[in-house]
Amino acid sequence: MKEPVDHILRPLLPWRSGPAITECGYNAEKVQTITRAQFDERVKEMGQQRAAMFTCMTCADTSRRHGTWDEDPRLALRREIDWERPGYRYHEDRNGYRLRDELLAIAAIVAEHRAVFDAMVAEAQRRREWLEKKADHEKAKEQKTVLQLKPRL
């Protein structure tokens, strides 16, 4: 008899607290689950083929296709938008309005705390610009070093 496979937990958006679902769409409380990190560890230990015997491959494929919030919030949101949008694959209108309602709530919260929001966005932009300048500076320094190391003829 075939052992039931583990499913992979779908990463939650940071403001969500469940109910958790698996990458393939099951209620995570009704099936055995592992995290993405645990799955990566399993592949490292067992190799791809053996890990596939113990893990839902729909979950594995889906987790490879979708980025997480920590990797890039835009990727995580795109996935949720696609999931919820009517007509997505064979889910047809099944996935409700959760993200839509959450985005409306976020916009309302931002409107109430406009100054805090603007300050945080500005800070993120300043930090990015600083990091870009630093990277340019490092690159220029490296090129200068390379030029200095070239033997003179």
Ligand SMILES: [Zn+2]
């Ligand atoms: Zn699964």
